[in-house]
Amino acid sequence: VDVLVVGAGIAGCSAAALLAEAGADVVVHDTKGVAAGASGRNQGVLQHPVEGPLGELFDEALRLHREVLDLPDAPDGILMLGATSTEGIPAALRPELVEDAAEVEPVVRPGIPAVRVDTGWIVGPQTATRAWARRAERAGARFVVGDEPPATAAGTVTLIATGAWTAGITPLYGVTADIDVRGGHVLEEAGTNAAVEGGGGELFTLVGDVLGASASRERPDQEAVARRLAARAEAFIGPVTVRATRCCPRPLSPDGLPLVGRTGERAYVCAGHGPWGISVGPATARIVADAILGRADPPERLDPARFGLQQADRTVRGR
Numbered sequence: 493v494d495v496l497v498v499g500a501g502i503a504g505c506s507a508a509a510l511l512a513e514a515g516a517d518v519v520v521h522d523t524k525g526v527a528a529g530a531s532g533r534n535q536g537v538l539q540h541p542v543e544g545p546l547g548e549l550f551d552e553a554l555r556l557h558r559e560v561l562d563l564p565d566a567p568d569g570i571l572m573l574g575a576t577s578t579e580g581i582p583a584a585l586r587p588e589l590v591e592d593a594a595e596v597e598p599v600v601r602p603g604i605p606a607v608r609v610d611t612g613w614i615v616g617p618q619t620a621t622r623a624w625a626r627r628a629e630r631a632g633a634r635f636v637v638g639d640e641p642p643a644t645a646a647g648t649v650t651l652i653a654t655g656a657w658t659a660g661i662t663p664l665y666g667v668t669a670d671i672d673v674r675g676g677h678v679l680e681e682a683g684t685n686a687a688v689e690g691g692g693g694e695l696f697t698l699v700g701d702v703l704g705a706s707a708s709r710e711r712p713d714q715e716a717v718a719r720r721l722a723a724r725a726e727a728f729i730g731p732v733t734v735r736a737t738r739c740c741p742r743p744l745s746p747d748g749l750p751l752v753g754r755t756g757e758r759a760y761v762c763a764g765h766g767p768w769g770i771s772v773g774p775a776t777a778r779i780v781a782d783a784i785l786g787r788a789d790p791p792e793r794l795d796p797a798r799f800g801l802q803q804a805d806r807t808v809r810g811r
């Protein structure tokens with residue numbers, strides 16, 4: 493098959509790699525470039541989503557990530573600051589109550605209780621996507637950047653992987669800031685998942701030296717949000733200096749599950765990973781690649797038709 497992948501984020505790059513390795517003739521088109529969207533502007537952690545239905549995709553995605561990234565066996569770990577109960581956290585993630593987080597993570601102020609969860613590999617915002625793009629190129633995929641989509645032969649299959657710019661997906665903006673403090677664990681204020689999965693708000697999180705997390709339906713003033721996040725960080729890690737700020741929408745689907753599968757005769761979609769795309773993206777890429785190659789149908793729960801997304805909706809919104 494000939495495949496045009498639209499969007500060079502984690503979804504598009506990992507699908508392109510898997511398709512090209514299976515013998516497909518793959519072109520990836522992105523108006524802005526590799527990792528220009530959320531896949532270059534996230535907080536940079538591969539982690540089990542802890543709650544919710546995406547957890548089962550994570551193990552497969554981690555296995556695939558290990559093929560392109562040199563990840564240690566043991567995760568860096570997450571410290572949920574202020575949490576005092578392990579209820580609802582899967583036992584496989586070995587949740588542990590920590591009386592004083594400063595005893596296991598020196599950047600945290602003394603006296604803050606936490607729950608430590610055994611997941612979370614800190615890789616940096618662009619690393620995984622760039623590694624998948626390199627793998628795709630090695631397998632023969634070609635990348636075209638610019639406003640003009642490449643010409644395609646009749647019969648070409650289109651895979652829409654345009655993240656928050658995909659029809660049927662809602663943008664939830666997040667601001668991140670590079671700061672002068674680096675944590676060894678992933679640090680997050682209790683309640684972060686609910687905020688970034690659609691609840692909205694501004695909470696303290698730190699992944700390496702990348703501060704977050706904000707979540708808003710409208711594009712915010714990123715410098716103002718970064719200042720507020722830095723002020724919020726003070727209670728957990730002391731004063732910080734902001735070196736750079738970024739803003740990007742997370743691609744939210746109506747039910748929190750990505751849309752993965754066929755939308756028309758030669759049209760497929762892989763989008764809507766919300767706050768978890770770097771962590772689970774390659775697993776959904778494998779599912780959509782298998783569907784395109786006629787190897788296996790995607791699971792029904794990911795079927796884009798659950799929201800009536802059919803042929804007419806396969807176009808992407810303007811940027």
Ligand SMILES: Cc1cc2nc3c(=O)[nH]c(=O)nc-3n(C[C@H](O)[C@H](O)[C@H](O)COP(=O)(O)OP(=O)(O)OC[C@H]3O[C@@H](n4cnc5c(N)ncnc54)[C@H](O)[C@@H]3O)c2cc1C
Nearest residue numbers: 499501502503529530531534535536537655666769770771
């Ligand atoms: C602040 C923030 C922090 C996050 N932190 C994490 C984290 O630590 N761990 C994690 O797992 N996930 C995180 N996420 C979520 C993750 O970044 C996303 O789920 C993931 O990057 C989405 O990948 P994608 O490939 O679907 O979309 P994107 O990476 O957004 O890629 C879509 C691409 O499509 C291109 N495009 C758009 N329209 C067109 C068009 N018409 N033609 C051609 N190209 C087009 C864009 O330029 C873009 O490059 C975070 C997200 C945000 C915003």
